[in-house]
């Protein structure tokens with residue numbers, strides 16, 4: 001999935017040798033599928049289900065107490081394995097929804113090229129803002145991820161988002177297959193203007209966005 005590599009990126013950044021070195025102030029991160037075993041993906045999916053449940057259950061207090069005990073046991077299990085950014089697999093497993101990061105929406109990039117990046121997925125209960133509509137703060141997270149990927153594929157790394165403008169055209173539903181497409185609109189020096197559209201499978205436009213990605217100067221974090 002990472003055959004097309006930004007010229008700016010050291011090949012080690014995408015082929016998995018190490019999260020070593022920095023370009024400017026920006027660390028070179030390993031983006032190739034981390035060497036996870038078969039349990040990592042199901043673990044992340046189970047954590048997503050827990051997120052759904054945490055925002056939706058209405059349980060007796062003793063159930064919360066029992067869940068707390070299990071959660072504390074998981075914390076005790078995982079805590080010794082904290083790792084620096086770029087070393088933990090979360091966010092670096094491109095074959096998993098949301099790159100295997102709970103922060104990201106669980107979408108899967110299905111096409112990426114210098115001209116277009118397309119991703120598919122669904123929002124879920126965890127993402128509800130109200131009345132089963134996706135929270136207005138979650139949709140920019142999807143667009144920002146797309147703009148970062150689009151900028152990367154257009155060989156404009158490493159850039160950061162200068163602004164992100166979202167137009168909410170229709171209520172975005174949960175548990176519904178959706179598709180988002182993103183492309184470069186124009187380039188002006190360090191500035192890459194990107195655009196994206198979020199649609200349902202009937203082609204109905206739910207939201208669109210325009211963003212400015214700014215190439216970092218040496219030393220900028």
Ligand SMILES: CCCCCCCCCCCC(=O)SCCNC(=O)CCNC(=O)[C@H](O)C(C)(C)COP(=O)(O)OP(=O)(O)OC[C@H]1O[C@@H](n2cnc3c(N)ncnc32)[C@H](O)[C@@H]1OP(=O)(O)O
Pocket residue numbers: 031144145146147148149152159160161162163189190191212214216217220
């Ligand atoms: C497989 C891999 C997948 C990888 C997939 C990974 C996806 C993750 C992507 C996540 C991306 C993020 O969220 S990044 C996190 C959110 N963003 C940030 O934290 C950025 C915070 N801001 C900054 O650090 C700074 O503003 C910089 C470094 C971006 C720019 O500062 P600077 O270097 O001083 O540049 P500056 O002169 O101000 O601006 C440069 C040019 O941009 C213009 N400009 C700057 N800001 C704006 C603005 N808001 N609106 C209009 N124009 C602006 C200026 O007018 C100027 O134009 P002109 O005079 O040249 O014409």
